Amino acid sequence: MSIKTNRPDWGKLFASILTEPGRLGEHYRLFHRYSLGNQLLAVVQMEERGIPIGPIASFNGWKKLGRRVKKGEKALALWMPVVKTERIEKEDGTEEEVTKRFFIMKNHWFALAQTEPIDPENPGTIPTPETPEWDRATALANLGITEVPFEHPDGNCQGFARPNKMQIAINPLAAFPWKTAFHEMAHCLLHGKQAEAAFVDGGVIDTSIEEAEAESVAYLCCATLGLPGLEEARGYVQSWLGSSAKAEEFVKKSAARVFAAADKILKAGQSYCKEAAHEDDPEREEVRHGV
Numbered sequence: 576m577s578i579k580t581n582r583p584d585w586g587k588l589f590a591s592i593l594t595e596p597g598r599l600g601e602h603y604r605l606f607h608r609y610s611l612g613n614q615l616l617a618v619v620q621m622e623e624r625g626i627p628i629g630p631i632a633s634f635n636g637w638k639k640l641g642r643r644v645k646k647g648e649k650a651l652a653l654w655m656p657v658v659k660t661e662r663i664e665k666e667d668g669t670e671e672e673v674t675k676r677f678f679i680m681k682n683h684w685f686a687l688a689q690t691e692p693i694d695p696e697n698p699g700t701i702p703t704p705e706t707p708e709w710d711r712a713t714a715l716a717n718l719g720i721t722e723v724p725f726e727h728p729d730g731n732c733q734g735f736a737r738p739n740k741m742q743i744a745i746n747p748l749a750a751f752p753w754k755t756a757f758h759e760m761a762h763c764l765l766h767g768k769q770a771e772a773a774f775v776d777g778g779v780i781d782t783s784i785e786e787a788e789a790e791s792v793a794y795l796c797c798a799t800l801g802l803p804g805l806e807e808a809r810g811y812v813q814s815w816l817g818s819s820a821k822a823e824e825f826v827k828k829s830a831a832r833v834f835a836a837a838d839k840i841l842k843a844g845q846s847y848c849k850e851a852a853h854e855d856d857p858e859r860e861e862v863r864h865g866v
């Protein structure tokens with residue numbers, strides 16, 4: 576069953592994280608294989624419906640683990656990326672193939688508490704939360720970002736990024752070196768098109784949209800991994816969203832980009848080999864060929 580929805584409400588999820596930053600880290604162990612957006616979506620639905628937070632799997636996924644979905648339980652919905660190719664006839668009569676990428680919401684997942692053992696004598700296999708390891712060197716290598724020595728005369732400078740060269744540098748004396756590292760990585764991932772731009776970040780971050788995006792990514796990464804600097808990043812983002820005329824635009828246009836960049840950084844630093852995508856995996860891209 577699939578319902579085609581409008582754009583996911585990233586803005587709403589982003590706002591929920593700003594008010595409850597603890598939620599991300601708390602559930603990361605359980606859902607780190609999912610994107611940040613789906614982690615939040617799963618938790619929000621379980622909370623709304625009074626279902627204890629626990630591992631999730633599809634109907635068939637639970638069956639393979641020796642458990643079945645209890646009668647009357649309704650599935651949780653997560654976003655799945657879909658790539659659709661369509662043939663479009665052009666004015667000159669030739670055809671062109673157009674690829675569209677969008678999200679659909681699928682009601683496909685059930686939490687542990689919504690299931691019961693198939694065999695009353697045997698509880699089946701219950702997936703256990705794992706603590707994922709996030710390694711900075713692995714992340715940088717996977718993202719194609721090089722950390723270069725910090726050389727900047729201004730002692731107040733926390734770090735800088737040269738997105739066109741995919742380089743970052745962090746002041747060894749930075750107040751929050753982790754936050755600054757994520758911030759500079761975000762500039763590399765999001766702002767490479769501003770060709771020659773180099774972002775030099777001082778103690779006080781300016782209020783441009785690029786800085787708000789980079790700091791939001793830093794916030795999501797610090798919140799997920801439980802690293803210091805979280806309160807400072809959160810303070811900046813909250814005051815930015817509260818006072819900037821661009822705040823509404825940010826929620827519409829930037830929130831999805833911010834989630835995607837934070838996801839990319841988090842996934843890039845995990846050492847496990849990503850298992851082959853299987854039916855249970857909402858991040859698996861579904862490819863459809865249009866009419």
Ligand SMILES: [Zn+2]
Nearest residue numbers: 774776786789
């Ligand atoms: Zn910056």
